[in-house]
Amino acid sequence: MEGEAGSAEESAPSQDAEPIASPEAGPGAGSASDRRIITVALMLGMAVAAMEQTVVSPAMPTIIARLQGVEIYALVFSAYLLASTVTTPLYGKLADRHGRKRVLLFGLGLFGLGSILSGFSRSMPELIAMRTVQGLGAGAVAPIVLTILGDLYTLEERARVQGLFSGVWGVSSIAGPALGGALTDHLSWRWVFFVSVPFGLVAMLILALRVRETVAERESQPLDWRGAALLTGGTSALLLAVVGGEGRSWEGEAGLLALAVVLLALFFRQERRAADPVLPLDLLAQPSLAASIAGSFLIGGLLIAIDTYVHLFVQGVRGGSATSAGRAIMPLFASWSISVFIAAKVVPRWGFRRTAVIGSSFIAGGSLVLVVGAILPEWSRLAFLIGMGVIGFGMGPTSLSYILGVQNAVPWERRGAATGSVIFSRMIGGAVIVGLLGAALGHLLAWRLGGLSGVEIAAALRPETHDRLAPDQLLAVRSALGRSLRDVFLLVTGLAAIGVCCAWRLAGGRAVDRPDAPAVSAKDSDLLAATAET
Known part of the structure; x- marks a missing residue:
């Protein structure tokens, strides 16, 4: 749809049209306490999905020692990433057709089942298969949670609440490695998978009891x-x-x-x-929506790239430990958690474009500071501290503007597909951009260290294996890796600059709710009973 004309057309659907579900109060639904407890349940679901991406890493050495299969251990991560990514847009579409509640409950249930089966795995191939099941469920969590928030809150309220959820995602991502290490050391590696199950069950129970959503099915086009x-x-x-x-x-x-x-x-x-596409391509015909999807692609890639290559610089160039590498990334998530609360106040006042441009500029500026840190390793500790903080301060307003801008540009019955498209593009961006930057790093190292094998290069990345190299070899590897990562950070800065251009394409002016959006307040949250009407 385009503008208000599109809204007018969709407010009067034909007999052949997809059913339009509009929020209405259901019996006993819609109290402020209902909305708060449902938000807590959504937060739990988002937290377990976010933590699962990082909690497994510390347990992998122990898992490999117990289950063997070191040559295929990378598939433990890849299978989860692949399954969760490819199902995201499909879940968004199903949520538009059949309601948010049942799709999210299905996703959380499948995620919990995959978690339990992963914990009981007896071999590496079996673990990979169960991680695939876990990923198939995880693909529903982020897009449907954010879509329900779009249904629950007005634009101004949504900015604050989704900022809180971004903070939950950041804190969960930080806590994941520490929790995974503690569970592995003091209980068993299997608890890395079991730990999320009780929280997921609590979230499912609350959603099942408190969310009232009835979508009257009407004859429509079959799913594509x-x-x-x-x-x-x-x-x-x-x-x-x-x-x-x-x-x-x-x-x-x-x-x-x-x-x-x-x-x-x-x-x-x-x-x-x-007739009813999985990813509505007409969304891409709208410049602001296409910019949100492209910008989300870049944000996903930049976030994973920075996390990956800053860790590599700290350990491989500075000779730091895994713990110090983890501390180097913490300023990003800490400042991100702060910035989303500031962004929540300014998005409705400044609009999507202005907020995203400012945030994207912070990301580009912080990336440039990382380049300076790579050029001057003796100053890298301070440069990375500043750069990561600046990048995190830009991530909050930029990511929030992209999500809110897309949700505010489409009606209820397309919000799930639109939100799923943004999350899908972010996940694809993380995989594709990191893969391309990894290939670039490999070529740069091969060019600068043609005389050393991959085993010798890898020995320079861990302090406990430095004794396998002669001092001049260790110095050569560190120097070449530092210069190669400098070039990678330059590429990251270039991608961040493209992100600023994407932000300029968002809708300008003051951000306001759609004319057909439901008016919701803390006293009158008639949101969760969605009944399709003619």
């Missing part, structure tokens, strides 16, 4: 399963080409990329023909 299959296949080929490809030949990588291009081209062709 062909498009969903093509998107899944194309995305899977693309992700397999950029993650988990250790030991694969360049011919194999090229074949996967070619397959991804073909399948995704067929997907876009299918979506133009489909």
Whole structure:
């Protein structure tokens, strides 16, 4: 739809149209206490999904020692990432058609089942299979949680609440490694997977009892399963080409990329023909929505790239420990948690474009400070502290503007697909951009250290293996790695500058609710009983 004209057309659907679900009060629903406890349940669901991405890493050495299979251990992460990414847009579409509640409960249930089965795994292939089940459930959590928040709150309220959820995501990501290490050391590596199950069950129980959502099903177009299959296949080929490809030949990588291009081209062709597409391509025809999706792609990539390569610099160039590398990334999440609360106050006043441009400029400026730290290793500790803080301060307003801008530009019955598109692009961006930067780093190191093997380079990255190298070799590796990471940070800065351009394409002016958006307040939150009407 485009503008108010589109809203007017959708307010009077034809007999063949998709049912429009509008929020209405259900019996006994909609109290302020209901809304608060439902928000707590959503927060629990978001926290367990966020923590699961980082809590497993500290346990992997122990898991490998118990289950063997070191040559395929990377698939423990890749399988989860792949499954959660490819299902995100499909869950968003299903939430628009069948309601948010049942889709989120299904996702949380599948996530919990995968967690339990992962904890009981007896071999590495079995663990990889169960992590896939876990990822299939996780794909529903972030997009549906954010979509429900879009239903629960007005724009001004939503800015504050989604800022809080961004803080929860950041804190959970920080706490994950520490919790994973403690559980592995004092209980068992299996508790790394079991720990999320009780919280997920509590969230499911609250949602099942407190959320009243009835969507009257009407005759509509069948779901575009062909498009969903093509998107899944194309995305899977693309992700397999950029993650988990250790030991694969360049011919194999090229074949996967070619397959991804073909399948995704067929997907876009299918979506133009489909009566009810999985990813509505007409959203991309609106410059502000296309900018939000492209900007989210860059944010996802930049966030994972910074996390990955700052850790590598601290350990490989400065000779720090894994603990000190973890501390180096903490200013990003800390300042992010602060900035989202500030952004929540300024987004309704300044609008999506202005807020995102300022935030994106902070990200680009902070990335440039990382370049300075890589050029001057003796100042890198201070430079990284400042750079990470500045980047985090920009992440909050930028990511919040992209999510709110998309949700505010579409009606209720398209909000799930639109939110899913943003989350999907962010996850794809994280995998693709980190993969491309990793390839660039590999080529740069090969060019600068052509005489050393990969084993010798790897020995320089861990303090306990430094004795395997001669002093001049260790110095050469550190120097080459520092210069190569400097170039990677320059590429990150260039991508951040492109992000500023994306932010300029967002809708300008003061941010206000859509004309057809429900008016909601703490006293009158008639939001959770969605009844489709003609």
